[in-house]
Amino acid sequence: MDIWTQLGRFSEFETQRLFMRPFAFKDHKDFYEIASDAQNLEFIFPHQASLAESDFLLVHYFMKTPLGVWALEHKENHKMIGAIRFDKLDLTAQTAEIGYFLHKDYWGQGLTTEALKNLVFLAFQEFDLKLLQIIVHKENAASARVAEKAGFNLVRQFKGSDRYSHKIRDYLKYELRIGDRTYE
Known part of the structure; x- marks a missing residue:
């Protein structure tokens, strides 16, 4: 079975x-609550000042191409509290980069991990x-801890241009290869 069928x-x-x-x-209202607060998204994308901007971001970055993108809905209150996604999926190399964010009210509970x-x-x-x-x-540091708790290994530190501010920033790259650990 191909990866797209599996993702489906x-x-x-x-x-x-x-x-x-x-x-x-x-x-969209839960997303706006996250997207309109700069503290939630300090390292992800610029906060959205209006509901219209937030709706545009929701549709174009999270709904338009849904496979490999998941909303995180809390089971207790059925609120959408974050996202996890394959940011870059290379089918030939069988690799993916993963990105995630979580509403600040849910930080420190192990939900992203x-x-x-x-x-x-x-x-x-x-x-x-x-x-x-x-x-x-x-x-x-919180995002780095999530990667480490999930078994990812730090492989390098590098400088790069932030995609939104275009400022040079320091980054950490984590990797996990199949067979590196058990993931059950």
Whole structure:
């Protein structure tokens, strides 16, 4: 079975505390709550000042091409609280870069780590990927901890241009290869 069919099969799944599912326009108010607060997205993308800007971002970056993109919905309150996605998927090399963000009210609870560990398992067991990467801003210690808790290894530090501010920043690159550890 090809990866796109597999991604379709696993477009919705659940973890212990989360529903991982495609984004829907019904998420737009929860998304705006995240996107309008710069603290939530300091290392992701510029905060969105208006609901219209947030709706545009939601549709064009999270809904338009849904496979490999999951909304994180909290099971207790059914609120969309974040996202995890394959930012770069290279089918030839069987690699993917993973990106994620979470509403600040849910930080420190292990929810992103939970989502990431489940996605790692699927990536290696169902999507036939061989290498996963996460790139974080060096000063984003919380995101680095998520990668490390999910078993990713720091492979290098480098300087690069931030895609939004175009300022040179320090980055950390984490990798996890199939067989590096058990991901169950």
